[in-house]
Amino acid sequence: xxxxxxxxxxxxxxxxxxxxxxxxxxxxxxxxxxxxxxxxxxxxxxxxxxxxxxxxxxxxxxxxxxxxxxxxxxxxxxxxxxxxxxxxxxxxxxxxxxxxxxxxxxxxxxxxxxxxxxxxxxxxxxxxxxxxxxxxxxxxxxxxxxxxxxxxxxxxxxxxxxxxxxxxxxxxxxxxxxxxxxxxxxxxxxxxxxxxxxxxxxxxxxxxxxxxxxxxxxxxxxxxxxxxxxxxxxxxxxxxxxxxxxxxxxxxxxxxxxxxxxxxxxxxxxxxxxxxxxxxxxxxxxxxxxxxxxxxxxxxxxxxxxxxxxxxxxxxxxxxxxxxxxxxxxxxxxxxxxxxxxxxxxxxxxxxxxxxxxxxxxxxxxxxxxxxxxxxxxxxxxxxxxxxxxxxxxxxxxxxxxxxxxxxxxxxxxxxxxxxxxxxxxxxxxxxxxxxxxxxxxxxxxxxxxxxxxxxxxxxxxxxxxxxxxxxxxxxxxxxxxxxxxxxxxxxxxxxxxxxxxxxxxxxxxxxxxxxxxxxxxxxxxxxxxxxxxxxxxxxxxxxxxxxxxxxxxxxxxxxxxxxxxxxxxxxxxxxxxxxxxxxxxxxxxxxxxxxxxxxxxxxxxxxxxxxxxxxxxxxxxxxxxxxxxxxxxxxxxxxxxxxxxxxxxxxxxxxxxxxxxxxxxxxxxxxxxxxxxxxxxxxxxxxxxxxxxxxxxxxxxxxxxxxxxxxxxxxxxxxx
Numbered sequence: 001x002x003x004x005x006x007x008x009x010x011x012x013x014x015x016x017x018x019x020x021x022x023x024x025x026x027x028x029x030x031x032x033x034x035x036x037x038x039x040x041x042x043x044x045x046x047x048x049x050x051x052x053x054x055x056x057x058x059x060x061x062x063x064x065x066x067x068x069x070x071x072x073x074x075x076x077x078x079x080x081x082x083x084x085x086x087x088x089x090x091x092x093x094x095x096x097x098x099x100x101x102x103x104x105x106x107x108x109x110x111x112x113x114x115x116x117x118x119x120x121x122x123x124x125x126x127x128x129x130x131x132x133x134x135x136x137x138x139x140x141x142x143x144x145x146x147x148x149x150x151x152x153x154x155x156x157x158x159x160x161x162x163x164x165x166x167x168x169x170x171x172x173x174x175x176x177x178x179x180x181x182x183x184x185x186x187x188x189x190x191x192x193x194x195x196x197x198x199x200x201x202x203x204x205x206x207x208x209x210x211x212x213x214x215x216x217x218x219x220x221x222x223x224x225x226x227x228x229x230x231x232x233x234x235x236x237x238x239x240x241x242x243x244x245x246x247x248x249x250x251x252x253x254x255x256x257x258x259x260x261x262x263x264x265x266x267x268x269x270x271x272x273x274x275x276x277x278x279x280x281x282x283x284x285x286x287x288x289x290x291x292x293x294x295x296x297x298x299x300x301x302x303x304x305x306x307x308x309x310x311x312x313x314x315x316x317x318x319x320x321x322x323x324x325x326x327x328x329x330x331x332x333x334x335x336x337x338x339x340x341x342x343x344x345x346x347x348x349x350x351x352x353x354x355x356x357x358x359x360x361x362x363x364x365x366x367x368x369x370x371x372x373x374x375x376x377x378x379x380x381x382x383x384x385x386x387x388x389x390x391x392x393x394x395x396x397x398x399x400x401x402x403x404x405x406x407x408x409x410x411x412x413x414x415x416x417x418x419x420x421x422x423x424x425x426x427x428x429x430x431x432x433x434x435x436x437x438x439x440x441x442x443x444x445x446x447x448x449x450x451x452x453x454x455x456x457x458x459x460x461x462x463x464x465x466x467x468x469x470x471x472x473x474x475x476x477x478x479x480x481x482x483x484x485x486x487x488x489x490x491x492x493x494x495x496x497x498x499x500x501x502x503x504x505x506x507x508x509x510x511x512x513x514x515x516x517x518x519x520x521x522x523x524x525x526x527x528x529x530x531x532x533x534x535x536x537x538x539x540x541x542x543x544x545x546x547x548x549x550x551x552x553x554x555x556x557x558x559x560x561x562x563x564x565x566x567x568x569x570x571x572x573x574x575x576x577x578x579x580x581x582x583x584x585x586x587x588x589x590x591x592x593x594x595x596x597x598x599x600x601x602x603x604x605x606x607x608x609x610x611x612x613x614x615x616x617x618x619x620x621x622x623x624x625x626x627x628x629x630x631x632x633x634x635x636x637x638x639x640x641x642x643x644x645x646x647x648x649x650x651x652x653x654x655x656x657x658x659x660x661x662x663x664x665x666x667x668x669x670x671x672x673x674x675x676x677x678x679x680x681x682x683x684x685x686x687x688x689x690x691x692x693x694x695x696x697x698x699x700x701x702x703x704x705x706x707x708x709x710x711x712x713x714x715x716x717x718x719x720x721x
Contacts, residue, residue, distance in 0.1 A: 002095050002097070002217075002221060002226065002227050002228065002229050003093060003229075004093075004210075004213075004214060004229045004230065004231055005091075005092065005093035005159075006090065006091070006092045006093075006209070006210050006213050007090075007091045008088060008089065008090050008091070008206060008209075009088070009089055009091075010085045010087075010088050010089075010166075011085065011086055011087035011088065011089060011163070012083065012084070012085050012086070013079070013081070013082055013083055013084050013085075013086060014082070014083035017086070018033060018035070018036065018040075018076065018086070019072040019075050019076050019086040019087040019163075020032075020033040020034075020035075020036075020040060020069070020072045020073060020076060021033065021038075021040045022072075022087060022089070022163060023068055023071075023072045023087075023123055023163055024040035024041075024042050025040070025042050025045070026048075026051070026123070026125040026127075026161040026163060027042075027048065027051035027068060027123065027125050028042050028043060028044075028045040028046075028047075028048035028051070028125075029042060029043065029051065029068060030042070030043050031068065031069045031072070032069060032073075033073070033076075034073045034076070034077070035073070035076045035077065046130050047127050047128050047129070047130040048125060048126075048127060049100065049104070049126045049127065049128050050104055050124075050125070050126045051068075051123070051124070051125045051126075052108060052111075052123075052124045052125075053066060053067070053068060053071065053121070053122070053123055053124075054108060054111045054112055054115055054121070054122040054123075054124055055115065055121055056115040056116050056119055056120070056121070056169075057112075057115075057116055058116075058119070059121075059169060059171070062171060062175065063175065064171060064175050064177065066121070066177050068123060070177065071121060071123070071165075071177065072087070072123075074177055074178065074179060075087060075165050075166075075167070075179060078167055078178075078179035078180075078181050079181075080181065085166050085188060086166065087163050087164065087165060087166060088163070088164050088165075088166055088187070088188070089161060089162065089163050089164075090114065090161075090162040090164065090209070091159060091160070091161055091162075092107070092110065092159060092160050092162065092213060093157070093158070093159050094106060094107060094126070094158040094159055094160055095158075095217065095220075095221060095226065096155075096156035096157075096158050097221075097224070097226050098220065098221075098224065098226075099693065099696055099697060099700055100700050101696070101700070102220060102224070103126065103158055104126060105220075106216065106217060106220050107124050107126055107160040107162070108124060109216055110162070110212075110213055110216045110217075111124045111160075111162050113212060113216060114162065114164060114209070115164070117212070118164070118185050118186075118187055119168045119169075119185065120164040120165045120166075120167075120168065120169070120185055121164065121165050121169055122162050122163065122164045123162070123163040123164075124160060124161075124162050125160065125161045125162075125163075126158070126159075126160045127158070127159055127160070127161065128157075128158055129152075129153045129154060129155055129156075129157040129158070130153070131152050131153075131155060131603070131659065132144060132145055132146045132150075132152060133145045133146065133602055133662070134146060134602055135147065135148050135149075135150070144662065147257065149257045149258040150256050150257045150258075151256040151257075153256075165179065165185075166184060166185060166188050167179040167180060167181075167183055167184055167185060168180065168183050168185055170183075186199060187202070187205060210231055211231050214229045214230070214231040217229055240277050240281070241274050241277065242270050242273060242274060243270075244266075244267040244270050244271065245263060245266055245267060245270075246263075247261075247263050247264065247267070248263070251263045251264060275496065278492075278494075278495035278496060279495075279496070281487070281492075281495060282492060282495055282496075282497050282501065282502075285487050285488050285492070285502075286501075286502065288488050289488060289502070289504060289505065292476075293504065295473075295476055296559060296560060299473045299476060299477070299559050300559060300560075303470075303473065303548065303555060303559070306466070306470040306473070306474075306545065306548065307545065307548065307549065471540070474540045474541075474543040475536060475537070475540040477540070477543050477555070477558050477559075478536055478539035478540040478542070478543060479536055480558050481514060481517075481518060481523065481539065481558060482518070482523065482524075482525050482526075482535070482536070482539055483525075484506055484511050484514045484515070484518075485511065485525065488505075489505060489506055490505055490506045490507075490511050491505045491506065491507055491508075493508070499565070503562045503565075504560075504561060504562050505561065506557075506561050507561070507565060509568075510557055510561050510564065510565065513554070513557065514554070514557065514558070517551070517554050521542060521547075523539055523542065568633060571631045571633040571634060572631070572633050572634045572637045573634075574630060574631060574634045575624070575630075575634035575635070575637050575638050575641075578624055578638075579641065582617055582620050582621075585616075586610075586613045586616075586617050589613045589616075590606075590609040590610065590612075590613055593609060593612065594609070596670075597609070597667070597670045597671060597674060598666055598667045598670045598671075599666075599667050601663050601667045601671055602663075603659075604655075604656050604659050604660055604662070604663060604671065605663075605667070605671060607652040607655055607656040608652075608656050608660070608671050608674055608675055608678075610649070610652055611649055611652050611653055611656065611675065611678045611679070611682065612674060612678050614645065614649045614678075614682065615681070615682070615685070617645065618642065618645060618646070618686070621638055621641065621642045621645065622642070624638050625638050625639055625642065646686065646689065646690065646694065647694060649682070650690065650694040650695075650697045650698050651697055653675070653679055653682070653697070653698050653701050654697045654698060654700055654701030654704075655701065656671075656675055656701070657675060657679075657701035657702060657704060657705040658700075658701055658704040658705065658708075660672050660675060660705065661705070661708040661709065662708075672705075679698070679702075683698070
């Protein structure tokens with residue numbers, strides 16, 4: 001969750017403050033103070049990224065414009081009391097995840113809402129954290145170097161100072177700006193006066209402005225798919241956490257120098273207490289997890305039985321249908337057997353008749369064969385003089401011999417058929433009207449029917465128990481799916497819990513997989529129209545046989561996240577070893593070029609060396625991704641790592657280009673030239689693969705670099721309004 005910080009304070013003469021001096025300091029500008037006869041010169045102040053004057057739409061519509069010096073001198077002149085509030089400041093923390101352009105637009109949009117809501121004019125100045133060089137005892141004391149024991153501020157501390165007027169603006173002659181000395185804005189009224197005009201208290205008004213800031217920022221964060229802000233307190237969010245107290249400028253500076261303060265001790269005690277509460281909560285969640293761990297083994301058994309349940313029910317139904325069919329078709333079978341027995345006797349008579357006819361044919365053929373040699377001699381004598389006729393006769397003789405052999409073979413087969421038919425006719429046929437045989441058949445059918453009934457009852461009872469247990473397991477699966485984000489199911493990273501502490505909980509990757517699965521099926525974590533129990537029943541019905549069969553990997557993950565995680569880690573172990581190897585090569589290369597570049601150059605030097613070694617690192621990652629023989633899971637992790645490296649390299653270009661001009665003269669030239677040459681090669685090779693935000697980050701770094709160069713070559717008096 002992105003941090004929410006918005007605070008307000010008055011710029012008051014009672015505290016010795018001046019609106020002109022405050023505006024000059026926050027804008028890094030040079031302003032002349034007409035009331036006190038001074039010139040406030042803060043043009044050398046570093047860390048000011050932009051400064052803008054924002055008018056309410058009512059003045060913009062009239063074409064009014066005003067510069068910073070005129071605005072705040074006019075505001076000072078409108079106040080006559082020695083303890084007057086001459087301005088009010090709203091301080092907001094800008095999300096560091098946004099780039100420079102989006103942060104600037106966010107601050108301007110919020111200031112515009114303040115101006116239109118309170119009818120005031122705003123001076124918006126955006127500051128970045130000013131990072132100093134590491135402490136060096138050999139260098140004379142300088143504002144560019146840290147003091148001994150001092151630490152740099154948080155590099156994410158981008159913030160905006162919004163200075164607003166305390167009186168509503170009016171338009172004088174020639175569209176000049178003026179303030180009514182009798183018209184203070186309602187925000188500056190006392191609570192007594194606000195109550196008399198039916199207005200909420202000042203504290204309630206500050207809360208309203210805080211909510212307006214959170215709503216404005218969340219719209220921008222949502223567009224960039226970033227974590228949103230939450231304006232509620234820990235108590236309203238349902239968290240047993242105590243907020244830390246504000247340190248203030250003096251205490252923060254002392255802590256950075258290593259000096260212990262009372263406020264620092266208080267905050268450290270609060271953090272220790274919050275950690276203790278979080279640890280106790282983790283223990284309670286572990287106890288709850290142990291109470292449901294006993295169901296996991298049963299879930300595996302139920303899932304397996306549930307998968308075989310349709311087959312078992314189908315087999316039982318088939319057996320019952322077969323028994324019913326067998327029982328109902330007994331009488332037709334008896335009738336059929338009787339008809340077949342009668343037909344057998346008729347077929348025997350027909351066979352005998354065929355045998356007699358075959359015998360007559362054989363006798364006729366034998367008689368014809370007796371005169372065949374004599375006829376052959378007569379034929380030879382008649383065709384003795386003709387060779388062609390002789391050949392034909394020889395062919396006829398051969399054909400006749402083959403015919404005789406075929407007839408003889410047919411006679412042998414006929415004898416075999418006669419013997420078989422005689423045996424079949426001699427065998428007694430069963431009498432279909434025999435009472436003993438009919439009773440035996442009926443008893444056998446009764447036994448079969450009783451066995452079928454017993455099997456059916458047993459299977460039905462067993463199936464009912466399996467179905468009931470499967471329904472419970474389906475509800476358990478559904479509960480784990482819709483509560484995957486709950487602390488009892490997922491690892492509480494924010495509370496310091498690790499995979500080793502809760503191996504049976506879902507990690508971030510597994511929660512993302514389950515969320516994608518739920519989104520694909522249209523399963524919501526909560527249904528406002530239904531209670532939890534009804535919603536759980538509705539989701540449980542989705543876990544049918546088809547869903548389980550088609551999503552076995554998801555079911556395995558829901559049942560045993562530890563086993564699924566171990567399998568995944570084993571698959572990506574190959575890439576982790578490869579990554580460690582190329583990381584070591586990259587570190588060795590970065591160390592080897594420090595002397596060539598003229599020294600380490602602190603954080604800027606480290607980022608520059610990383611960009612120089614990014615080429616070989618990215619090429620080795622691409623070669624790994626293109627290896628088809630490597631595990632698919634390992635190559636997917638490699639793709640994600642490659643995307644992170646490209647994004648990180650673009651950010652390093654941006655930050656290094658922004659701060660390279662702050663290096664000592666001896667190192668500035670070498671590192672600047674190395675950065676520019678590396679950036680040119682990087683954009684030439686990978687420019688087509690970079691996203692719009694990555695191109696924007698590089699462009700932002702180049703603009704900052706050019707701006708710093710121009711400021712070095714041409715001294716500036718500050719920012720124009």
